[in-house]
Amino acid sequence: MQKQTRKALIIGCGIAGPALALFLKRAGIEAEIYEARENPEGFSLTLASNGVAVLKELGLDQAARAEGSAVSTSVSKTGKKKVLGQISLAGGGIKSVFIKRVPLGLIISDEAERQGIKIMRGKRLQSIEVTGKGGVVATFEDGTIASGDLLIGGDGAHSRTRQFVDPAFPGAVYSGLINSGGYTSGMKHSFPPETIDFVFCKRAFFGYHLSPTGYVYWFTNWPQEWEPARGELSNMTDAERQQEMLSKYAGEMPIIGEIIEKADETFPYFLSYTLPKQPSTWHRGPVVLIGDAAHAISPSSGQGASMALEDAMVLAKCLVDIPDLEQAFTTYEQLRRERTTKIYQMGLNGDRGKHMVKPLQVWFRDLMTPIFLKLFASEKATRWIYSYRVNWNEKVGAATPTTSSSPEMVSSASATK
16 A cells, blocks of 8 residues: 555446445545536346445445345246246355345445545536646536546446547447336235346346335336437336336236336336447556446346446455556456456346347247256356455455456455356
């Protein structure tokens, strides 16, 4: 650890930003967070066990469990109730959690503010400038500026920080899926506890989790080849959206229609974006990327928030243990690039099943999914995903710019597979 105090500017106050700030404060590095939105936004997500493990290191896992609902298994089915297989969503003695995104973010950001970390909202990044002394200045669209020794871009799939780091990078790509979902209370059905049901229907995909209180978290995806124009999907009323979703699932499992009809709240349609190729580099000078800014993956992976939290912990460890900033960033990128690439591929595989809606495709999907799950989704086969851990107390060794990432390097960075 360097003796002098360094100051980090963090762009984005989603999941990764405030978690990183908390780890940096623990390490004696000052951090300030700048968020474009005035108010938090988001719907719901599965925080996988590997992400919950990062919250546990911060002492925030119990708050997340209290806010959400524990899940330990996913069961894949057809719309006719045929079971295709299941996947364990727990690892290393920790279960995953189905949780609303806004409360999850507030659990982390509220703790950051409680510890004296400044969070400035309504600050949309305009430009980044590296000073002659190696520091960095961020200018925001409202004309204000902030200066520090390093800047971390956690500003999402459409990151403006990434434009500075890799100006030639083409940007995020539409996944080809329309997304929605909602919450439904008072459901009287009895299901195996701690389970998410993934239902591959003929026209769309439906996922739902029934909590012990009868509260259902649910989501839906269906393919649309062309990308809707901005604002095109925002004019529908709740009733219109609800009727369209019901039509997608006509003739499928009756519980799907019941969940949609009785919904307390439905989400506006939204699109998902991914980075099929990661930027050529995650860092430039005193600026580095984290979370979706570096490796946006499909929600089908169930790992977006967990990857962001892992990034936060690994980057903080590198900054603590490696005094040279360039070496710290290089080591962080090499420790994270291979794992996040594999997780991206996992999400892409999940998306492919959701794009299969033609009769022959549906037949083939339902035939092959059980085989795929037996081969690649057993508890042993997915241990590298859900049992991944970072040991905060074990020192990270510096990598060199020419060193390639490897499983051995991940292990040396205090992560177990």
